[in-house]
Amino acid sequence: MKYVDEFRDGALAQTLAGRIAREADPARRYHLMEFCGGHTHAISRYGLKDLLPANVEMVHGPGCPVCVLPIGRIDNAIELARDRGVILCTYADTIRVPASKGLSLLKAKAAGADIRMVYSCADALRIARDNPSREVVFFAIGFETTTPPTALAILEAERQGLGNFSVFCNHVLTPSAITHILESPEVRDLGIVPLDGFIGPAHVSTVIGSAPYDYFAEEYRKPVVIAGFEPLDVMQAILMLVRQLNEGRAEVENEFTRAVTPQGNEKAKALVAEVFELRRSFEWRGLGEVPYSALSIKQRFARFDAEARYGIVYRPVPDHKACECGAILRGVKKPEDCKVFGIVCTPENPIGSCMVSSEGACAAHYTYGRYRVGSDPGKVGSDSTFGKVGSDSTFRDRNPGR
């Protein structure tokens, strides 16, 4: 696959790793947050941690729209399908997220709710057209990458005069989330989470451009490097951040120049501005209420707004007491710091959002990284620092099924 395989080349990875190792100052630590869940996934999937020196540490940020979706919003989606009898169309990412009362969209589907997995919101439009006597609701999630398609769907629904289609909008915004993390007491004042720099999201940035990140670099004096999606992109971005930090710079640099420009995709941005407006505040799971961080559908399109159409009432639901997702999403704690990680909270039985999505910090760590012990190829799992995760017998209790 062109423009994919070249950016996964193992030989280049070694040379970049060597470069990072040489340039990272042994006298300091580098705490770099990769905001985007796709980057978290890439780091895990390719074992990037093995290629970084010990003093360069990646902190996983909240750039996983499924992870930050509050339980209450999933409850709303389940209610729409189960109690209002709509055809609920959703991306597959939301289907297993645990909601209230032990439910999930998957379980609601098993109980008879008409919940359908779609690859694109265009599929939801088609389902609405093909089922004129049924109400169809599209469960919209995602950051700025995923928002323009939803805008197009609503405009298309208006153009076609569809009377049975609406969108349950949960689109969230990247810069607000980054601000929120930087403003959190741990980071700003107490210095508990020393965050030295950010790897900016790849595809969000193709839409919003690199300009919005200037604010963070200037206001908070933290360098930002926008990185492409492939592992070599991530490594190059890490190298660029290390260099900035060594040189005392705090700039926005763009590693993903093949797809990101300073202004981004103006057409997409205009379409989004036509259909959506800012919510004053929106609850993010694990982060609490974050101002101006999410979008709602404009009045002009109210009939395509499921919240208006069905009078949806949002009821916040607190997270499980033992769940540390909030701290993990803010980069304050690590998955292994959570008392229930790997014991009660596993990918089969996720307690919190960080475990549900494969990009969540906990799921990524569980699936790819737990029990990793240095670079000794034969030696696995004898490191006592992972003792907190539970003894062997608790893991063998899993029932993977076939």
Add this chain to the structure above:
Amino acid sequence: MTKGGEKVESDPTFRKGQDKVESDPTFRRRKAYVRPIDFRHGRVDMTHGSGGRAMAQLIDELFAAAFDNEWLRQGNDGARMPAPAGRLVVATDSHVVTPLFFPGGDIGALSVHGTINDVAVMGATPLWLAAGFVLEEGFPLADLRRIVQSMAASSREAGVPVVTGDTKVVEKGKGDGVFITTTGVGVVADGVELGGDRARPGDRVLVSGTMGDHGVAIMSLRENLTFETTIESDTAALNGLTAAMLAAAPGLRAMRDPTRGGLATTLNEIARQSQVGFIVDEAAIPVKPEVEAACEFLGLDPLYVANEGKVIAVCAAEDADRLLAAMREHPLGRDAAIIGTAIEDAHHFVQMDTRFGGRRVVDWLAGEQLPRIC
């Protein structure tokens, strides 16, 4: 549609619980049905499962005709055969795949291949199959005929006859068109001891060919996920290949076909049963470029995607090269590769050295792998 030419003395039926009238010998020999079955436009209805004439006709004109063999011609409720020398292996599988027809195969072929393969990877020679059908009222007979003929062709090609079976019909809405359950019986020679618990540190892991073909072929037809690809299901009977593998490698520890859950799940199962770990080399695992591309689109990992015509083998290190050569000589093993090694590991992890240079754990799947957008 009846068999051409041959005169059949008795009705071959799979009846269970028929009433006394039906067991009257003169009735059983009656061959003249009022009308031949309309396979082009007809549909399954409740009479086809009731044990009466309609069912007898369906069995006669479709199942028995397609599978035709000496046991079916006897027309008994079961098939009687001499006990073979050696130990018996029995395996069963139910098939519920949607869609029923896909590039490279259909549910019929899958049901025959799947059970033959389950027997074959035990190191056994598959001998006979039994097939049970649960048909949904309204299911088109044209589709049923296509499926049964496909089963018959697969069965003949593999040399494993369907010797007995059963048919039931459920009301519309209570079945997904057709469910097929096949059971296979085979015989394993003395001295052959394969099992998922037999892997030892130092053993090598081999696969017979490209991973993920079947799952991607199926997925390409799923509603809302349509993409255009030339990928076909790899569904195939593996008994010829497994026999060659057994002959080539006396140090063969285990064979398994990586169906649902793919290579990753199968390796995790063996790791747990054998209480070892595995390290595999990503670059060595054969995956077709189109399968890889389709997985990229959907955010899936080919290691977890189903296969229906592949076998994973674990063998003693000294046998690996010989085993590989034998596999590659067989038409179903041309792309065979040695992909990894078993190691001591208290956690029984399957780890992978990525093409990129790092290492990661390849864990159990938490439920079915779903496409993702994030």
Add this chain to the structure above:
Amino acid sequence: MCLAIPARVVELTGPDTARIDLGGVRKEISLALVDGVAVGDYVIVHVGYALTRLDPEEAARTLAAFAEAGIDVAAADGAGAAR
């Protein structure tokens, strides 16, 4: 967080749609978010929509930058100077 992949445009199928190819797999997607796409261009595809065109020159430049790291490392081994 947003799964998107670069794919080659092989056919323009409508005013706003195109067929793309990735490794032999083809799919029809929307071009409604990007103007002036031609056959042969590479676009980044997310949930069935092209988000932007991929710039081949910048891609080549980025790859060269990766390789440069290696050249520097090999040439300046022991010197340890950051660039």
